[in-house]
Amino acid sequence: MMEIRLKLNGKTITDHIDADLLLIDFVRRHGCLSVKRGCETANCGLCTVLMDGKPVLSCSLLAARADGHEIYTLEGLQQEAEAFVGFIADEGADQCGFCNPGYVMNTIALLRENPNPTDDEIRAYLAGNLCRCSGYEGQLRGIRRFLNSRAEGGSHAE
Amino acid sequence: MQNKNYRSVNHSVRKKDAMQLLLGKPVYTQDVVPDGALVVKLLRSPHANAIIESIDTAVAKKVPGVVDIYTWQDVPATRFAIAGQTYPEPSPYDRLILDRHVRFAGDAVAIIAAENEKAAEKAMKLIKVSYRVLEAVLDLHTALDNPVLVHPEEDWFPPCEVGGDPKRNLVASEVSSSGDVDAVMADCDIVLEHTYHTKAFHQAMMETFCTHTSLDRYGRLHVISSTQIVFHTRRILSRALGIPKSRIRVEKPRIGGGFGAKQTAVCEVYPAFVTMKTGRPAMIVYTREEAQIAGSPRHEMEITVKLGADRDGRIRALDLYTLSNTGAYGEHGPTTVGLSGHKSIPLYTGSLEAHRFAYDVVYTNTQAAGAYRGYGATQGIFAVESMVNELAEKLQMDPTRLRDLNMVREGMIMPAYYDEPANACALDRCMERCREIFGWEEKYPVRDMGNGKVRAAGVAMAMQGSCISNVDVGSADISLTEDGTYTLRIGAADMGTGCDTILAQMLAECMDCSVDHVAVFGADTDASPYDSGSYASSTTYITGKAVEKACTDLKKNICAIGAELLGCTVDETAFEGTCVRCLTSGKTVSLSDIAYKTQVGSHCAAQASATHSSPISPPPFMVGMAEIELDKLTGQVTLLDYMAVVDCGTPINPALARIQAEGGIVQAIGHTLMENITPGTGGKPMEASLMQYKIPTRLDMGHLRVEFEQSYEPTGPFGAKSIGEIVINTPAPAIAHAIYRATGKWYRELPILPERIAMDLAEE
Ligand code: FES
Ligand code: FES
Numbered sequence: 001m002m003e004i005r006l007k008l009n010g011k012t013i014t015d016h017i018d019a020d021l022l023l024i025d026f027v028r029r030h031g032c033l034s035v036k037r038g039c040e041t042a043n044c045g046l047c048t049v050l051m052d053g054k055p056v057l058s059c060s061l062l063a064a065r066a067d068g069h070e071i072y073t074l075e076g077l078q079q080e081a082e083a084f085v086g087f088i089a090d091e092g093a094d095q096c097g098f099c100n101p102g103y104v105m106n107t108i109a110l111l112r113e114n115p116n117p118t119d120d121e122i123r124a125y126l127a128g129n130l131c132r133c134s135g136y137e138g139q140l141r142g143i144r145r146f147l148n149s150r151a152e153g154g155s156h157a158e
Numbered sequence: 159m160q161n162k163n164y165r166s167v168n169h170s171v172r173k174k175d176a177m178q179l180l181l182g183k184p185v186y187t188q189d190v191v192p193d194g195a196l197v198v199k200l201l202r203s204p205h206a207n208a209i210i211e212s213i214d215t216a217v218a219k220k221v222p223g224v225v226d227i228y229t230w231q232d233v234p235a236t237r238f239a240i241a242g243q244t245y246p247e248p249s250p251y252d253r254l255i256l257d258r259h260v261r262f263a264g265d266a267v268a269i270i271a272a273e274n275e276k277a278a279e280k281a282m283k284l285i286k287v288s289y290r291v292l293e294a295v296l297d298l299h300t301a302l303d304n305p306v307l308v309h310p311e312e313d314w315f316p317p318c319e320v321g322g323d324p325k326r327n328l329v330a331s332e333v334s335s336s337g338d339v340d341a342v343m344a345d346c347d348i349v350l351e352h353t354y355h356t357k358a359f360h361q362a363m364m365e366t367f368c369t370h371t372s373l374d375r376y377g378r379l380h381v382i383s384s385t386q387i388v389f390h391t392r393r394i395l396s397r398a399l400g401i402p403k404s405r406i407r408v409e410k411p412r413i414g415g416g417f418g419a420k421q422t423a424v425c426e427v428y429p430a431f432v433t434m435k436t437g438r439p440a441m442i443v444y445t446r447e448e449a450q451i452a453g454s455p456r457h458e459m460e461i462t463v464k465l466g467a468d469r470d471g472r473i474r475a476l477d478l479y480t481l482s483n484t485g486a487y488g489e490h491g492p493t494t495v496g497l498s499g500h501k502s503i504p505l506y507t508g509s510l511e512a513h514r515f516a517y518d519v520v521y522t523n524t525q526a527a528g529a530y531r532g533y534g535a536t537q538g539i540f541a542v543e544s545m546v547n548e549l550a551e552k553l554q555m556d557p558t559r560l561r562d563l564n565m566v567r568e569g570m571i572m573p574a575y576y577d578e579p580a581n582a583c584a585l586d587r588c589m590e591r592c593r594e595i596f597g598w599e600e601k602y603p604v605r606d607m608g609n610g611k612v613r614a615a616g617v618a619m620a621m622q623g624s625c626i627s628n629v630d631v632g633s634a635d636i637s638l639t640e641d642g643t644y645t646l647r648i649g650a651a652d653m654g655t656g657c658d659t660i661l662a663q664m665l666a667e668c669m670d671c672s673v674d675h676v677a678v679f680g681a682d683t684d685a686s687p688y689d690s691g692s693y694a695s696s697t698t699y700i701t702g703k704a705v706e707k708a709c710t711d712l713k714k715n716i717c718a719i720g721a722e723l724l725g726c727t728v729d730e731t732a733f734e735g736t737c738v739r740c741l742t743s744g745k746t747v748s749l750s751d752i753a754y755k756t757q758v759g760s761h762c763a764a765q766a767s768a769t770h771s772s773p774i775s776p777p778p779f780m781v782g783m784a785e786i787e788l789d790k791l792t793g794q795v796t797l798l799d800y801m802a803v804v805d806c807g808t809p810i811n812p813a814l815a816r817i818q819a820e821g822g823i824v825q826a827i828g829h830t831l832m833e834n835i836t837p838g839t840g841g842k843p844m845e846a847s848l849m850q851y852k853i854p855t856r857l858d859m860g861h862l863r864v865e866f867e868q869s870y871e872p873t874g875p876f877g878a879k880s881i882g883e884i885v886i887n888t889p890a891p892a893i894a895h896a897i898y899r900a901t902g903k904w905y906r907e908l909p910i911l912p913e914r915i916a917m918d919l920a921e922e
Contacts, residue, residue, distance in 0.1 A: 033189040034182025036414075038364045039446040043848035046364060074182035081181055089176035092813035095821065096654025097179025098364040098414030104180060123856045130848070132364050132415055133654050135820030136856040138813075 004067040008032070009076025017063050023049070023056075026063035027073055034074040034101040038130065045129035046102040049073050055109040074101045080108055084146040091145075093138030095131075103129035107143060116151075119144065166666035167876045170813030171673050173659045175412060175652075185412040187384045188443060191370040195441035196225055198429045199278040201268040201285055202452065203260035206294035206523040206840040207306070210258045210267065210287060218270070218284035223277030225436060227285065228269040230256040233431065237313050238397045241489035241528070242387030242421040244629050244690050246317035248492040250329060252309055255398055255427050260289075261308055261486035262523050263840035264452040271432045271440060294523035296841040298458060298483035301327045301520035308486060308521035320492040322519075329484050329519040330492035334499075336573040337512025342475040346466030350548060353462045354541035355907040356890075358455040358483070358843075359829040361530050362853050365414020366449040367425040371432070372439035374407065379430060381408040386420045386651045387691035388681045394423045395430050409682035416653040417825070418529035421693045422454040422489050450846045454528030457494045457519075458483040458835075461541035471555050472509045473546070473564045476574075478502070480517040480538065487526035491519045494529065497623075498538030501777070503574035505542070505585075505619050507566035513574050524841045529693060531822065532886040535622055540908065543618040543891035548904060556602070557617050557895070558593055562586070565619065566779075568869070576627070578774045582869035582879065584805035585619065585779040591867055592617075592781040596801035601785050604899050613798070615785045616895025620887035623775035624871075624880040625696035631771050632701030633687035634708040636665065638716060638764035639677075640757070642736060642749035644669060648680040649689030650701045655882060656814040657697040661705050663810055664875055668709035670735030687767055695778075695880030698810060700770055702875035707768035715764055719755055723747045776871045778806040778879040782823070782888025785860075788900040793916030795831055795897060797860035802888065804864065807871040807879035815881045819864040822885030828854045830890040834909050 005014045008030055017026065024047045027035050035058055038044035047059040050072040074081060081104050085094075094100055103126055110117060110125040117125065122143055123136075131139065178185055215227040233255040241249035256266055268285055272278035295301050295308060309324040316322055321331035343349055369383040379401065385391050388408040396403045413420065429440035444453070459482045466475035480498045484491030499515030530536075546564075550557035566572060568583040592598070601615040635647040646665050652658040662676040680686050689701060717731040720738030724731065730742045737746040756764045785799040800823055809815040832852045838844040845851035870877035890908055898904050903918055 033184035036186075036364070038366075039848045041446070041847040041849040044364065078181055085177070085180035089172045089180055090170070090813070092170065092173060092176075092656065092811070092817045094173055094176045094179045095656075095817060096364070096413060096415040097175070098186065098654075100180050101182035104182065127855050127857050130364065130853060130855060132362055132417070132825065132853060133821045134817055135822070135824035135862060136859060137820045137862045138817045140856070 002064060004064055006066045006068065007070040009072055019064055021063045022059060023061040023063045023066055024058040027058060027071065032073040032075050036098055036101060043130070045106065046099055048102040048105045048129070050105060050109060055106050074105055077108055084143065087146040088139060088142030091138040091142045093134045093142050095133035099129060099131040103131065103139065116147065164667055164876065166663045166673050167810050168808055169811065171659060171663055171811055173656045173814065174662060174678060175658070186365060186414055187368050187370060187382055187411055190411045191382055191441065195370055195439035196271045196273065196432060196436065197275050197278045198432050198440050198442040199270045199282055200266045200428060201270065201282050203265045203267050204263060204840065205260065205289055205291050206263045206296060207292040208260050208289040209292065210260065211290050212288045213268065214286040215268065218281040221277050221281045221284065223273040224281045225271045225273065227281065228256065228431065230258045234400050236397060236400060237315055238394060239489055240394055240423040242390035242423065242691055242693065245393060248318045248320050249490060250322060250488040251315040251317065252487050255431055262525055263842040264525060265486065269428050269432060271436060294841065295327065296523055296837060298460065298481055298520055298522055301522050302518060308523055322492065327521045329488040329521055330495065331518045333514065333516040335514035339475050339477050339512040339514040342512040343464065343466040343477065346474055347469040348552065349464065349466045350545060350552065351462065351464040352545060352548065352906055353460060354544060355460045356458065356537045356540055357835040357908060358458045358525065358527055359530065359833055359835065360450060360453060360455045360851060361417035361419040362851065363415025363417055363419055366446060367444040367453065368442060369426045369429050370439065370441045371429040373433060373437060379406045379433060381406065381426060381430060383408065383410060383426050384413045384420055385410050385423070386416045386653055386693055388651065388683050389649060389688055390691055391423045391426055392683045395426060398427050399430060399434055407684045410651050413651065413653040417531045418533065418693060419454050420653065421529040421691065424454050446848060447846045450851060451842055452525060455525065456530040457491065457527040457534065459498060459537040461498055461538060463541050463545040465545050465549060467549055471553055471560045471563050473506050474509060474511045476503050476506060476510060476513045478515045482517060482519040483522055483524065483527065484519050485522060485524045485526035488521070489526060490529045491527070494534035495519050497534030500575055501535035501621055501623065502538035502542035504572040505566055505621055506564045507570050507572045507574065509564040525843065531825070531883050533883065536887050539620050539887045540890040544894055544906065547616065547891065547895040551898065558589055558598060561589060561619060581776055581873065582807055582871040583779060584867040584869040587867040588779060588781040588803040588805050591865060592783055592801055592803040595863065595865060596783040598783060610790050611787050612790060612900040613785065613787050614896045614899035615783060616892040616899060617781070617783050618888040618891035618895065620780045620884050621777040622695055622880060622884035622887065623777055624699035624874065625772055625775045626694045627775040628771065628773055630690045630694060630696045630700050631769060632689050632696065632704040633767065633769040634701060634704040635687045635767040636708045636712050636765065638749060638753045640750060640753045642753060643675040643677070645677045645679060646705065647686050648678065648701060649686035650697045651681045651692040653692060655818060656811060657692060660698060660810040660814065661701060664702050664705045665709060667876065668706055695883045698878050699874050699880055700772060702878060704768045704770040706875045707770060708766045711766035711768060715762060715766055716749065716752055719752045719762055719764060720747050723751065723755055772873060774873065776873065776879050778804065778881060778884045780804045780884050780888055782892045784889065784892040784896050786893060786896040786900065788897065790919055793912035793914065793919065795912065797827060797893070799861050800889065801863045803867055804881065804885065805867045805869050806881040807869055807874055808877035809866050810876065810878050812866065815866065816864050818881045819885040820862050823862055823889055824854050824859050826886045826889035827859055829908055830893045831909055832858065834911065
């Protein structure tokens with residue numbers, strides 16, 4: 001058992017954990033159920049969270065490594081997500097939704113880094129986020145429509 | 159063709175759960191269940207075929223946190239099937255919860271129930287098993303009449319007669335035909351014969367198999383599972399555990415993808431058994447590795463196609479033989495195979511004079527196969543469509559024109575499809591439109607790019623069904639709420655495809671209200687009306703029609719109550735969406751007042767239920783065209799453009815139909831170009847993770863375009879047919895065709911990996 005202290009979605013928490021506890025299990029235990037597991041080999045991107053603002057795979061990170069850091073999951077970034085996910089909903093690209101939190105988190109990271117990405121930049125940045133349902137095109141169309149509507153000064157899809 | 163101005167159907171309405179899903183709300187099995195369930199883990203056999211001589215769990219049980227460990231000695235001796243099919247199932251009853259005889263590397267040996275994962279895993283290592291290892295049947299070619307039997311047991315039981323014989327490793331067998339194939343074949347100018355092979359590809363839905371079980375407040379078994387088949391699961395558990403169905407409740411929350419994998423009760427029985435034994439909540443979550451080695455993948459099939467044609471390209475005879483590998487257990491074995499012929503041969507109804515379709519389904523000591531989107535049609539269409547492309551190249555005819563000559567057209571009776579009529583068929587228009595938008599004339603000729611790369615194109619057609627005719631049952635139960643809105647209860651399972659939403663659209667269309675005024679509930683065996691489940695592409699066509707029927711009845715009820723309030727006869731009333739009007743007096747009464755009336759001294763509920771089944775299964779049709787760029791040095795195939803035109807009748811929700819098509823196409827690109835199955839030790843697939851089993855990323859799929867050519871199916875709701883499965887069928891033959899164009903070599907086995915192409919090109 002060891003003690004860690006970190007900021008999760010803006011709230012400081014202290015916890016006693018096993019040294020081998022993975023960050024994904026830690027955040028789920030703390031109510032962040034948006035974070036999903038789809039593999040054991042760091043291939044699917046479903047478990048993406050932000051650590052100090054950078055996307056990381058929470059299945060491949062020990063919770064202990066988050067000690068002293070700031071973690072955000074989709075639970076803590078609802079507003080930032082709401083700005084664009086409606087456009088994806090309008091494409092019907094949410095589908096089963098199991099991959100959504102991971103790629104929405106990674107899209108947030110992308111848009112913070114590069115507010116006006118090209119289609120190829122979007123594809124490359126999200127390449128590690130697998131989706132078995134949507135065929136990816138609808139997700140891309142949604143993000144593209146959001147970017148276009150923002151460029152035209154439009155408000156977000158309700 | 160009907161072309162009405164619909165208000166709700168035929169519109170791209172947002173999915174009802176879209177924002178919940180996109181904002182990561184806790185809606186899946188692992189999110190909605192309380193903490194504290196026992197962790198259930200399975201010890202799996204390392205051997206493909208073995209008898210458990212002894213099994214010692216004493217030391218393992220002493221691990222702190224371990225609650226109990228169960229072996230074959232602890233389970234009921236009743237054999238059952240885990241296939242989600244209507245009773246009596248065509249799938250044989252060939253499973254026990256745990257069997258002394260383990261039949262594939264990965265078969266369950268012991269069930270471990272522990273307070274936490276660590277204890278369960280520690281205990282797993284401490285269980286001592288001694289196996290008598292038997293010779294295994296690993297190759298589908300050697301299975302039939304092999305002296306080694308996968309199911310030698312005497313209590314093997316087929317609920318339906320499907321031509322199986324376990325003493326021959328045979329699960330099912332049949333021959334059907336129309337016309338004199340041999341005579342027509344003998345009279346043909348050209349006869350081609352080739353064999354095509356497809357492997358046991360995985361659905362690879364992002365949420366693996368998972369189930370939570372507990373005892374509810376009445377002491378009944380309450381199952382929350384990621385399943386497409388709540389009612390079948392209740393029946394399966396009842397037989398497997400030996401408890402009455404009334405003591406079981408099965409519900410599904412949102413599902414993280416299924417594609418047919420969850421049309422089999424792959425994992426439900428294990429936690430259910432633990433809960434019945436311990437009285438405690440129990441939860442199982444398959445690892446990705448378990449989903450890959452002990453899931454429910456596609457049936458490996460080898461299909462021999464013999465085609466007879468005239469010199470001018472008239473396809474006169476088709477003769478198919480399919481050998482299907484069901485693996486160690488027979489779920490969906492007898493049925494998937496049928497589609498390999500019944501959903502490929504009828505595409506050529508236009509010119510066929512005779513056909514024959516024969517099959518054998520065999521047991522082997524490999525992972526059991528199950529249901530996967532396309533359900534056998536995918537395999538059969540790869541074979542038949544590849545063969546038709548081979549014919550076109552042989553005759554030096556444009557393969558799209560060759561198809562124009564031979565394809566099924568509206569109004570034809572399809573002898574290879576149970577003599578069903580093609581009431582609605584826009585296949586000819588799909589071909590024309592696809593040719594035009596794809597730019598077939600420019601893309602079909604092979605283009606050497608001058609940098610070691612070649613561009614080429616290929617084509618394929620497809621069909622599927624819209625239900626299992628005379629079998630599938632869909633039901634809808636609708637009630638009017640006090641504010642004049644509706645609650646729709648269904649037993650079909652939305653697995654991400656959007657059926658909750660499209661059924662709500664149909665209700666809204668019928669009742670002349672907004673889709674937002676419809677709440678959808680499903681699926682729960684305690685509360686939903688019976689539905690066979692979400693599979694066989696049936697939900698839109700079957701459950702949709704049930705919604706339509708229930709609406710008709712509900713309107714009558716509402717008018718009857720309205721008439722009473724208006725003081726007139728029912729015949730004088732008209733339903734007007736938000737109110738009922740008395741046509742004589744002109745007076746109206748609101749739906750809200752009508753709903754409240756049913757709560758005061760009422761004898762009539764503002765509620766209606768309807769059930770539907772269909773004697774036919776109208777096929778949707780599709781044309782797909784692929785343009786590739788092939789690197790002659792590395793064999794790398796890059797998909798540049800995939801164009802599909804689909805006839806699903808009326809698309810109830812075009813945006814969702816489009817996503818279905820795009821998703822299915824990308825899945826198929828996976829099994830065509832990258833997803834592989836390599837048997838390792840004991841036949842266990844080496845691709846046991848997403849690192850090895852490579853599914854397409856967003857960099858692997860090129861540009862997809864999907865268009866719809868509407869037809870109007872008179873027996874479907876608002877003219878609709880199905881969309882969910884057909885979309886996975888065209889990419890394999892179309893891409894294989896393009897690769898032939900680029901290399902001059904036919905690849906008749908999937909997947910077509912770059913190393914195979916590179917090696918073949920190097921040999922030349
Ligand atoms: S769970 Fe698959 S990458 Fe983390
Ligand atoms: S929506 Fe199902 S995996 Fe992406």
